Amino acid sequence: MGSVSLPDVNAARDRIVGRIVPTQMVLSRSLSDAMGVPVHLKLEHRQTTGSFKLRGASNAVAMLKLAEKARGVVAASTGNHGRALAHAAKLEGLRAVICMSRLVPANKLEEIRRLGAEVLIVGNSQDDAQEEVDRLVAEEGLTMVPPFDHPGVIAGQGTLGLEMLEDVPDAGTILVPLSGGGLAAGIAAAAKATKPEIKVVGVSMARGAAMKASLDAGRPVSVEEVPTLADSLGGGIGLDNRLTFSMCRDLLDDVVLLSEEEIAAGILHAYGQEREVVEGAGAVAIGALLSGKVRPVGPTVLLLSGRNIDMVRHRAIVCAQPVEGTTK
Template identity: 80%
Template sequence: MTFTPVTLSDIEAARARIAGKVVHTPVVPSRSLTEIAGVPVHLKLEHRQITGSFKLRGASNAVASLSAAEKQSGVVAASTGNHGRGLSFAAKREGVRAVICMSRLVPENKVSEIRRLGAEVKIIGNSQDDAQQEVDRLVAEEGLVMVPPFDHPAVAAGQGTIGIEILEDVPDAETILVQLSGGGLAAGIAAAAKALKPDIKVIGISMERGAAMKASLDAGRPVLVEELPTLADSLGGGIGLDNQLTFQMCRELLDDVVLLTEAEIAAGIVHAYAEEREIVEGAGAVGIAALLASKVKPEGPTVVLLSGGNIDMALHRKIVCGEGKSA
């Protein structure tokens, strides 16, 4: 299969396709992080998206791109929670059946919300790879259309609309800190941002516990990693050994990849709440955490993406009360 990257024209088409279906989320200055980093820092509040994360963008673009016959068949996906929520919402809006397959590592608050949106939920195994096997079965046996959480051009193009919004709102941005998991978000944002401003830096942020894309980039090819419990649960899972899109786009477009400890992620969650008055999940806080830990030292105006706010509130209370430092 010939590699065809997602382009700015694809992302602009996605933006037109999902107009009115997603929110152009605000970008706000962060006084506290500006003082810490020594450069202007802005927060892109994507956790205020309709379903609580950026995933609605890619899911909405993918569903809107389906043919009438494909919509009739229904959609299926493996998810660590947020993609499933976004796809469930997008499918319900279009009157399309949705089946979401998840591992036992997905927090219950995300599972229950997907059920509330009317999707069929299947809990399979202890990893994203286990859940993907059930997706493959449903595609083969029931004819459902797979909408992957990241390695799909329509999904990556939908996520890339964030990159356009960032440079519209902060045209002097020199660095973007973006969550890195399967790579759909990072690849999409980097494709948009670098097409509009070639010298901008896009840095992927992930956790030390099971960072599949970082391991794959280091190896020069997609590799398997053990999926481990982490505060940044939305960043868990592999990138697929047969990855067709996001691995190569991340390899070509990302300027750096930074990994965080669990304690650093917890500190990011606490800072988001205490200083910014924003409640974000672990994955949503990794950009903040990278600045706090001095693992990223930007030289100019920086935009930090807060990607999701679908945190288990019991966990949030535990962390902000200082009990999560050893998580």
């Protein structure tokens, strides 16, 4: 099935120099005091496009052949990969088409359009959007840059693992948002190759966590995609998954799922205690600690993966108002 290894991640790091910014690592006094161990926050939500996705998209685009670039790029996205691919394509003057479902928040659609990409809204799930991508590849010859199940994308996300251990070499645990698995697989591959004893825990939402369902089943399975505060973690992993399922199965030490209330608590803590605006997917690592579902042993690194939240929704959460579209 293949995999992504430390040399691939190191090569990606060299390739994306100047295309991304190395993001800051800070110590959270509030979480460190609450947990009794040092808790560090990797502020990747401050990345150029507001999420970690720029790393993988930039590496994958940089690896394309000239003929592939000339045809233009296309991808399915829940928002952040689309924005990252649009940005990477714009830097090189490439055509970009982003296919998304009706569940993607309007603010993410607007940002992708602002970057000059073509946006197609297709169906009610990431799987529906992927069918349109497949059609565009077959009929128009566009070059697909998948959001997670792609060696270049995984290696690009893995550069975060290198930065984390350079900043916190004594880290014992890393908490990573988990969706299709490109981020978790890349970070785990880089971190465990550098420090084999480190534990990497994936965190997702209880509502429609495709990777967790697939790991439990022992094979990729489909799940219903439903509204959630962690909208960036939605979508399937692909029944023909080539890389991320096996890498997450082999490299992750645990996977935990959060309720909508626990995700909201993570968003609220990030804003109220850390003075950081993060989206639901970016707050799940904090939520995992606050809920007690992960009990850290030794220095711990939490990845704040994205900030691209609708600010009306964010205001409702931090003001403890009901949030539309996420109740069961």
